[in-house]
Amino acid sequence: MPDPLDDEDEKPLDPAVERLQRRMRRLILISGLTLGVGILAVFLAIVYKLMTYEPKGRPAAIAVGGAVPTLKRSDLGVGADARLAGTALDGDRLALTYEAAGATTVIILDLPSMMIVDRLTVRDE
Helix, strand or coil: CCCHHHHCCCCCCCHHHHHHHHHHHHHHHHHHHHHHHHHHHHHHHHHHHHHCCCCCCCCCCCCCCCCCCCCCHHHHCCCCCCEEEEEEEECCEEEEEEEECCEEEEEEEECCCCEEEEEEEEECC
16 A cells, blocks of 8 residues: 555745755755864874874883993992882982981982982981
């Protein structure tokens, strides 16, 4: 059985409605193209940033065969009875906290050169 809605003849649209439909189609086409170009621009910017990324600073690993600087406990100026109480790392700086004989000593080292940058000693009164 045929659909009764299909049997009805469509009436021609009013010229004002046709103009409105053309304007709406044009508006939808322009806004869709604008959205597509915007998404493409963001995608291309992300790809560009990924392809041109260069990490700043020195490499994280030491080259094979390179000399590794080392320090001994005596180089740090703490006694043999000193106990390592804590460590903290901030970029290229390492803070070592030692406790010995009623005093707490914090030694700050520059890791690339293994040089002592600063020393802070707090004594119990």
